[in-house]
Amino acid sequence: MRSSFPSNVFVFLTPGLFPDARALILLIAALLSSNTVAQYDPGAKTLRVAYVEFPPITYQTDDGAPAGSFIELTRKVAAEAGYEPDFVYLPLSRAYLYLSTGRIDVWLGVTGVPSLVDDVLESWVSPLAVQLSAWYLEGTPALDHFDLLRGKRVIVIGGYTYGGLLAWLEQNGGIRVTEAPNHRAAIEMLKRKRGDYLLDYRQPVQEVLTEPSDSVIRESEVRTRNAAWVFSLAHPDAALLRDDFDDAYLRLVEKGIVPPVRDITEGYTIPGFPWVLW
Numbered sequence: 001m002r003s004s005f006p007s008n009v010f011v012f013l014t015p016g017l018f019p020d021a022r023a024l025i026l027l028i029a030a031l032l033s034s035n036t037v038a039q040y041d042p043g044a045k046t047l048r049v050a051y052v053e054f055p056p057i058t059y060q061t062d063d064g065a066p067a068g069s070f071i072e073l074t075r076k077v078a079a080e081a082g083y084e085p086d087f088v089y090l091p092l093s094r095a096y097l098y099l100s101t102g103r104i105d106v107w108l109g110v111t112g113v114p115s116l117v118d119d120v121l122e123s124w125v126s127p128l129a130v131q132l133s134a135w136y137l138e139g140t141p142a143l144d145h146f147d148l149l150r151g152k153r154v155i156v157i158g159g160y161t162y163g164g165l166l167a168w169l170e171q172n173g174g175i176r177v178t179e180a181p182n183h184r185a186a187i188e189m190l191k192r193k194r195g196d197y198l199l200d201y202r203q204p205v206q207e208v209l210t211e212p213s214d215s216v217i218r219e220s221e222v223r224t225r226n227a228a229w230v231f232s233l234a235h236p237d238a239a240l241l242r243d244d245f246d247d248a249y250l251r252l253v254e255k256g257i258v259p260p261v262r263d264i265t266e267g268y269t270i271p272g273f274p275w276v277l278w
Contacts, residue, residue: 081248102234126226146272155195224267
């Protein structure tokens, strides 16, 4: 095993050169200290921060830059905590994988992802809520109970897992799942009656409801979840990072720079929602 003792110390350990043992010890301590300073890397405070396509909360601009309300909030909190965020744009499944393996340090995501439960720590602070909705055409019955999806065609967004809900839908007979490449395409599929309901998050859908013909689109709330900074447990200081971010957010609240701390609740869940996902 390689020794962590600095190699340049051994140059001075010539027999008889330091008859005073105390002086020798002080010199070695000084060299150890200077060696630590010399090896200090300012980049060690850089955090690899994953984000996914979830406008207007997190998204990539046409020129490849990270953008969105959660991105800007993260810049402020990271700076207050003494970190420099290095934003990495990823598909959602890749973000999950990289969190598990430690290739990223933190994900701008949501709490309670079943596949990540043993691999992450979530911030205590939740800066915003994320609502999953069922979208449908005027004249279609509102989705007031999850069992109404049985026997229906359900449109989903490619790459989204819906916190484990997608796997449940695909495994349950009678629910036909159709995938759309993006939020706008999903709305068009719904209007062309290629599905009875669209499961998609409120914020991204509201961003794309811009056409006059979109006025026929209706919405039912399905589930509300909490957004959070999700830290990889593969990082040796994951608990420290979480504390740093939480403390930094609280300081910024006191300064009036970020929104007040939200009261964390279980949020709304539609009746009949699969209990295995709660």
